[in-house]
Structure formats: structure tokens, C-alpha cells
Amino acid sequence: MGKPDDAGRLTGDPITVRCRFFATFAELLGREGFDLVLPGTATVGDAVQALRQALPHGERLPREPMTAVNREHARPGHPLADGDELALLPPLAGG
Amino acid sequence: MSQHVTREPIDVGRLVAGVADPARGAAVVFLGTVRRSEADGPVISIEYSAYEEMLAEEFARIVGEVAVRWPGVACAAQHRLGDVPTGEPSIGIAVAGPHRAEAFDACRYVIEEAKRRLPVWKRERFDDGSTRWREE
Numbered sequence: 001m002g003k004p005d006d007a008g009r010l011t012g013d014p015i016t017v018r019c020r021f022f023a024t025f026a027e028l029l030g031r032e033g034f035d036l037v038l039p040g041t042a043t044v045g046d047a048v049q050a051l052r053q054a055l056p057h058g059e060r061l062p063r064e065p066m067t068a069v070n071r072e073h074a075r076p077g078h079p080l081a082d083g084d085e086l087a088l089l090p091p092l093a094g095g
Numbered sequence: 096m097s098q099h100v101t102r103e104p105i106d107v108g109r110l111v112a113g114v115a116d117p118a119r120g121a122a123v124v125f126l127g128t129v130r131r132s133e134a135d136g137p138v139i140s141i142e143y144s145a146y147e148e149m150l151a152e153e154f155a156r157i158v159g160e161v162a163v164r165w166p167g168v169a170c171a172a173q174h175r176l177g178d179v180p181t182g183e184p185s186i187g188i189a190v191a192g193p194h195r196a197e198a199f200d201a202c203r204y205v206i207e208e209a210k211r212r213l214p215v216w217k218r219e220r221f222d223d224g225s226t227r228w229r230e231e
Binding site: 020068071072073087091092093094095 | 127143144145146148149150152153174185186206209210211212213214215216217218228229230
């Protein structure tokens with residue numbers, strides 16, 4: 001069991017984050033999803049770095065793609081929690 | 096499916112009816128349509144795909160922001176997904192307010208925020224059967 005950090009999160013327990021990929025990212029990775037296990041203090045940036053290293057063709061992902069956590073835009077410093085859904089978003093082309 | 100997402104042709108009349116009110120004397124409509132021009136090449140359609148759960152939530156957030164920034168202004172908006180033929184709208188925004196200044200401003204706000212924030216992607220389909228992802 002970990003100790004709480006300043007934000008009250010347990011810092012020792014790993015977390016599982018459900019990652020989702022779309023459009024050109026899904027194409028270049030050859031997949032639309034991946035469950036990533038991370039340290040409890042991981043941020044969006046940490047997750048992206050882990051994905052780039054862990055996934056086949058992961059190095060094709062940009063170092064700082066646009067991202068969303070639980071369906072809201074989120075920056076690299078955004079802290080992650082167990083069960084979060086992290087989406088990597090290629091450049092948007094809506095409208 | 097949310098009120099902000101459709102796989103059918105956008106019903107512009109229905110969007111306008113959704114914001115019409117005797118107190119709102121100005122109505123503005125924006126339609127973004129699939130373009131085919133010299134510069135674009137022989138596009139026959141664009142396939143729109145999205146992070147659908149987030150699309151619905153983010154579009155609802157944008158429309159909600161209109162109500163806060165322009166009290167008295169109503170907005171109805173939809174993004175179409177799937178294959179959209181050339182010339183047909185992929186996005187429809189109807190805004191109505193008491194006066195034209197806020198109606199135009201709010202409509203502009205919605206399309207600019209939609210382009211900046213909605214998790215939607217497009218793949219052009221050409222008349223020779225080839226496709227190309229388009230990044231804007």
C-alpha cells in the first residue's frame with residue numbers, strides 16, 4: 001500500500017489506464033486500444049512516453065500528441081488515476 | 096446518439112426550428128459543406144470519423160458556453176459522421192438571439208471552437224477510389 005501524496009493519491013499502487021487511438025494513430029499502430037499499467041503518480045505525458053516505448057510502431061507516435069482523459073482535453077501534466085480513459089488524438093479536422 | 100451527432104443528412108430546417116422564438120429576432124445559420132475544387136482535387140466524398148463519446152460531450156460543452164456568454168441566445172448544432180458526399184453539410188449550426196450582433200458572434204464562436212476542439216477526423220475519397228487523411 002502506498003503513501004498519500006500532496007493531492008491525497010496513493011503513490012505506490014500501479015494504475016491501469018485504458019488507452020484509445022483514432023484515425024491516423026490507429027492506422028500507424030495497427031490497433032485502436034491498449035490497456036497500460038503505470039505507476040500511481042503517472043501523468044498523461046508519462047503514459048504517452050510509455051506507449052511510444054511499449055507498442056510495436058509506437059515510435060511513430062508524436063512525442064506530444066493532443067490527448068483527452070475521460071473525454072476531456074488534457075495536457076501532458078494531467079495526473080492519471082486507475083480506470084481513466086486516455087485518448088490520443090491526431091490533429092483535429094472537424095467542422 | 097446525442098442531439099449533436101448524426102449519421103443522416105443534416106436537417107437545417109429542424110436546427111433553425113430548434114432555436115426559433117418570437118423573442119429572438121435574429122437567426123444565423125452556418126453550414127460547413129464538403130468541398131470539391133481545383134485545389135482539393137476530384138473529391139467525391141469525405142468520410143468523417145470521431146471519438147464519438149467525447150464528440151457528444153465536447154459539442155454539448157461548446158453549446159453550453161454560448162448560453163453563458165450570450166444570455167438569451169439559443170444554439171442548435173450537429174456534426175455528421177460517416178460518408179458525406181461533396182456539397183452536403185458535415186456541420187450545421189443554427190443560432191438565434193434578440194439581435195444580429197450576438198447571433199453572428201455566437202455562431203462564429205461555435206464553428207471556431209468546433210474546429211479547435213471536436214475530436215473528428217476526415218478522410219477524403221477521390222473518384223479513382225483512392226483516399227487521403229486530411230489534417231484540417
